[in-house]
Amino acid sequence: MLEIGPGLGALTEPLLRRLNYLTAVEIDTDLQKYLAERPIAQGKLHLVAADALTLDYSQFGSQLRVVGNLPYNISTPLLLHLLRFASYIEDMHFMLQKEVVERMAAQPGTKAYGRLTVMLQYHCAVEHLFDVPPEAFDPQPKVDSAVVRLIPHRVSPFEIVSxxxxxxxxxxxxxxxxxxxxxxxxxxxxxxxxxxxxxxxxxxxxxxxxxxxxxxxxxxxx
CATH class of the missing domain: 1.10.8.100 (rRNA adenine dimethylase, C-terminal domain)
Known part of the structure; x- marks a missing residue:
C-alpha cells in the first residue's frame, strides 16, 4: 500500500497498526524526519522523499493500492497525474474537499460535471463513499470533506482512444x-x-x- 502526503501521520499510524509494510510519499523534509522517528514506523514504514505530482508510480510495481488525505490545493493535478499509472493501480481511496468528490462522481447534465469527471471516469469507476464534516478535524476547515474510491477499469467500458x-x-x-x-x-x-x-x-x-x-x-x- 502507498500513502500520498502522510503529513503528521493521522492516517499513517492507523494504517501501520494494520499493515506489515507501508510506503509513504512525502516531500517535506521535516515531516519525513518526524515520521521516520515514530516508534510504530520502525521496520514498517518506507518513506519516499519525492514530489507526488511528478513521481513515477510504476516503480512500485503492479496492483498498487493508493490512499491519502490529499492536499486540497493540488488534488486535481495529482489525480490527473495518477491516471497515467492506472494500469499499475488496483484501487485508490482519498479524502478530498467534498466539492471535488462531487465533480469526480458527477453525471452528465449536472453542474458538477466537467473535465475532471470525464477524464477520471474514462479511466476509473468512481464512487463517493461518505462525507466527513468539518468538526472531525482540529483545527476545523471551512469546507466539507468526503472520501472517494477509484477503481481503474480492467476492461474499459469505452472505446480505446488517444x-x-x-x-x-x-x-x-x-x-x-x-x-x-x-x-x-x-x-x-x-x-x-x-x-x-x-x-x-x-x-x-x-x-x-x-x-x-x-x-x-x-x-x-x-
Missing part, C-alpha cells in the same frame, strides 16, 4: 462552460461533422456524455 487527444478535446470543450459545443470546438470540428456524428452542437459541454466525448476524440484522431 488519452492525449481526449484530454485536449475535453479541455477545449469545457474552456467556456456557458458556451455551446459548436462555439468551444470551433476550429477543431465543424457543425456539420458534429451533426454527422449525431451530437447536438447546440448543447453545452456538461450535457455531452463520456461515450460522446470518446466518439469525438476518435473522429478527430482519424
Amino acid at each position: 488519452v492525449a487527444q481526449l484530454e485536449r478535446l475535453v479541455a477545449s470543450a469545457f474552456a467556456m462552460r456557458r458556451k455551446t459545443l459548436n462555439n468551444n470546438l470551433k476550429g477543431i470540428i465543424t457543425v456539420e461533422q458534429l451533426s454527422t456524428l449525431g451530437i447536438d452542437g447546440n448543447k453545452r459541454p456538461e450535457q455531452i456524455s463520456i461515450p460522446e466525448y470518446v466518439q469525438l476524440a476518435k473522429f478527430i484522431s482519424n
Whole structure:
C-alpha cells in the first residue's frame, strides 16, 4: 500500500497498526524526519522523499493500492497525474474537499460535471463513499470533506482512444462552460461533422456524455 502526503501521520499510524509494510510519499523534509522517528514506523514504514505530482508510480510495481488525505490545493493535478499509472493501480481511496468528490462522481447534465469527471471516469469507476464534516478535524476547515474510491477499469467500458487527444478535446470543450459545443470546438470540428456524428452542437459541454466525448476524440484522431 502507498500513502500520498502522510503529513503528521493521522492516517499513517492507523494504517501501520494494520499493515506489515507501508510506503509513504512525502516531500517535506521535516515531516519525513518526524515520521521516520515514530516508534510504530520502525521496520514498517518506507518513506519516499519525492514530489507526488511528478513521481513515477510504476516503480512500485503492479496492483498498487493508493490512499491519502490529499492536499486540497493540488488534488486535481495529482489525480490527473495518477491516471497515467492506472494500469499499475488496483484501487485508490482519498479524502478530498467534498466539492471535488462531487465533480469526480458527477453525471452528465449536472453542474458538477466537467473535465475532471470525464477524464477520471474514462479511466476509473468512481464512487463517493461518505462525507466527513468539518468538526472531525482540529483545527476545523471551512469546507466539507468526503472520501472517494477509484477503481481503474480492467476492461474499459469505452472505446480505446488517444488519452492525449481526449484530454485536449475535453479541455477545449469545457474552456467556456456557458458556451455551446459548436462555439468551444470551433476550429477543431465543424457543425456539420458534429451533426454527422449525431451530437447536438447546440448543447453545452456538461450535457455531452463520456461515450460522446470518446466518439469525438476518435473522429478527430482519424
